Amino acid sequence: MKLKDKIKEFIKQEKKDRKLSDEELLKRQKEFEAEALPHMQFLYNFAYRMTGNEEDAKDLIQETYLKAFRFWDKYEPGTNIKAWLFKIMKNSYINKYRKATKEPSKVDYDEVQNFYETVRDESFETSDLQEHIFENIFEDEVIEALAKLPEEFRTVVILADIEGQSYEEIAEFLDIPIGTVRSRLHRGRKMLRKNLFEFAKRKGYIKGKPEDYDLKDPDKD
Amino acid sequence: MDCRQTREVLSALVDNQIDETTKREAEEHIWRCATCRTEFELEKKTKDLIRTKVKLINIPQELVQNILTQIRTIQDGYESSVKFKTEPNQKVKPWLEIAFSVGVALVVISLSLVLVTVYENKMAQKEIIAKEVSGILSHFDSIANGLVKPEIISDDPSIITNQVYSKVEFTPWVMQIPNFKIVGASFNAQHSNSKVEKCLSLIYRSGDKLIFLHQVPLHRATIHDDVKKRISKGEWIYDTIGDDSFAIWGTGELLCCAVSNLSREELEKVLKQSW
Numbered sequence: 001m002k003l004k005d006k007i008k009e010f011i012k013q014e015k016k017d018r019k020l021s022d023e024e025l026l027k028r029q030k031e032f033e034a035e036a037l038p039h040m041q042f043l044y045n046f047a048y049r050m051t052g053n054e055e056d057a058k059d060l061i062q063e064t065y066l067k068a069f070r071f072w073d074k075y076e077p078g079t080n081i082k083a084w085l086f087k088i089m090k091n092s093y094i095n096k097y098r099k100a101t102k103e104p105s106k107v108d109y110d111e112v113q114n115f116y117e118t119v120r121d122e123s124f125e126t127s128d129l130q131e132h133i134f135e136n137i138f139e140d141e142v143i144e145a146l147a148k149l150p151e152e153f154r155t156v157v158i159l160a161d162i163e164g165q166s167y168e169e170i171a172e173f174l175d176i177p178i179g180t181v182r183s184r185l186h187r188g189r190k191m192l193r194k195n196l197f198e199f200a201k202r203k204g205y206i207k208g209k210p211e212d213y214d215l216k217d218p219d220k221d
Numbered sequence: 222m223d224c225r226q227t228r229e230v231l232s233a234l235v236d237n238q239i240d241e242t243t244k245r246e247a248e249e250h251i252w253r254c255a256t257c258r259t260e261f262e263l264e265k266k267t268k269d270l271i272r273t274k275v276k277l278i279n280i281p282q283e284l285v286q287n288i289l290t291q292i293r294t295i296q297d298g299y300e301s302s303v304k305f306k307t308e309p310n311q312k313v314k315p316w317l318e319i320a321f322s323v324g325v326a327l328v329v330i331s332l333s334l335v336l337v338t339v340y341e342n343k344m345a346q347k348e349i350i351a352k353e354v355s356g357i358l359s360h361f362d363s364i365a366n367g368l369v370k371p372e373i374i375s376d377d378p379s380i381i382t383n384q385v386y387s388k389v390e391f392t393p394w395v396m397q398i399p400n401f402k403i404v405g406a407s408f409n410a411q412h413s414n415s416k417v418e419k420c421l422s423l424i425y426r427s428g429d430k431l432i433f434l435h436q437v438p439l440h441r442a443t444i445h446d447d448v449k450k451r452i453s454k455g456e457w458i459y460d461t462i463g464d465d466s467f468a469i470w471g472t473g474e475l476l477c478c479a480v481s482n483l484s485r486e487e488l489e490k491v492l493k494q495s496w
Contacts (some may be wrong), residue, residue: 029292037285044280058284065288069295134266142274160236161271165237185232189267196270202367 032072036065039082042163043089049158050093060096064089086173111132133196136203145195153188160185222250227257230460235265241433295370327363331356332443349445350458354478355423361433361480362464363405364424369422370404378403381423391423391438394475398495401425401432432491435478442476452476457492461485 026119043064047057068088075084146154155174159165160181171178227250233239233245251258289325334352363369373384382395385406395403405424420437442449452471452474459468466485481488 018262032292033289040285040288041277041280044284045277048278049275054281059282061280062288062291066291066295066370069292094402101394137270137274139274139276142271146271146275157271160232161268162275162277164272166238167233179229182230183234184229185236186264189232189271190266192264192271193267 002207028072032069035075035081036068036085039085040065042082043085045163046086046158046171047089047093049143049146049162050068050154051097052143056097060089060092063092063096080168080172083172090173133193133200134179136200137196141196143201145199148195149191153184153191156181156184157188157192161189222246223248224254224257226252227254228393230304231257231261231264234261235268326382327356327359328361346447347460350448350460350469351462353444353448354462354469354480357433358462358465358467358480359477360422360430360435361447365431365482371407371422373407374405378405381406383390385421385423390419391475393421393423394436394472394477395423396434396495398432398491401427401430401491430481430483432479432481432483435480436475439471439474439476441446444476458488459489 044057044061047060047064048054051060063086068085071088075081085111090198146157149157156170159170159173160167165173167178167181170181176184194208227247230239230243230344234251236246237244237364239247244422251261276445290421315417331353334355353491360369373381374379381403385393385395388408403423404426406419407424408424419441420435422436425432425434446456448469452469455471457468457470459465459466461484465482467478468479468488469476471477479492481491483491
């Protein structure tokens, strides 16, 4: 067979492989809609909290769903569709926003650790202080405090505390062990509390530095 | 359980996502240790604060509608696109809207074919050329059949032109083709990891006729030396494979390849008019 004919064959085969009958196409579409659409609300909220605004969240969801539809053949029926969609969205998010902000692709662990150590040393033990942190804070301040968290921690806090996902689900979404979900969540909430403390201080509910309220290292028995 | 172990499961305790044994052990410790108890209370309050202050948002209905429309448009594809009339601001071209993804894979195939070509100097010119364009041809077929979606689709050629200029790192050549309108463009970023796109394909349409204009900077194009020689002499190479016709030529800086479902003669005529 001549090369030209081979190419002809190849292209014909390609056409044939990709050409589904109308019936198959319709079935595929119905299937996709039934499986994937129910998770849009969950994904949208995550996208909204990660990007911080409606427009970006919409773009992200749109991209995620069109990608998912395009690769619908790759989805294995019976596996976790929510996690599958979440991973597609996470990739889109990383491609779009990490590149745009020139953020390093991974959180520097040492940096986070240092940060954590600082957080740990600050105490919020006085009940007085607690009242101030938890009662005078507005929604947008919580959102701002959340936005300040390093991405890895923000992700788990959003999933667990806003979206109410189980640890098992979060572990599957992010491909991390459950132990890591736990520790990130613990640290994330703590960092968030520190951010809220800063707001409270700025607003004058709390006077002095966090150190003024220091007790001994809480993680030592 | 000591303080450290307790801290490790503290979040799980707050969320009650913990097995009974560990829970009991952690609770025992918290009962004895005031510091951990406070820490537990604080974490619980933090969680409640987030949950109560940051509300779940309802998904905008128009977003759901938009996505549904787009999916259906993709699905309807080439043949039935006429049936699918969208509202005026819907700028998608149904039969085009279907996705360049297959093409992306095919570009890889075309590249490998191209590489093989370099080492097979004795191959007849015609076959060499057929090999060169087969990837682009498959890509074209995928679009024409509505299997693949270009990155940019618009009713407004100026939008496409603007986006094209901002997205490719070389100076693209946006050719005007009489009676044809630019309806989309795609980039094959596959050639590199860079954010800047390395090659460009413009899609022109007139009724059910499509012209696909692929271009890449000449110095970066991996093509057979013989072909390179021919086009650098100013030759335009025309041929057909299957139902599609194509042309390869150079502009001095760019290597261009046009693929179309026009006949070979028609394509030649159209390109000569536009040049």
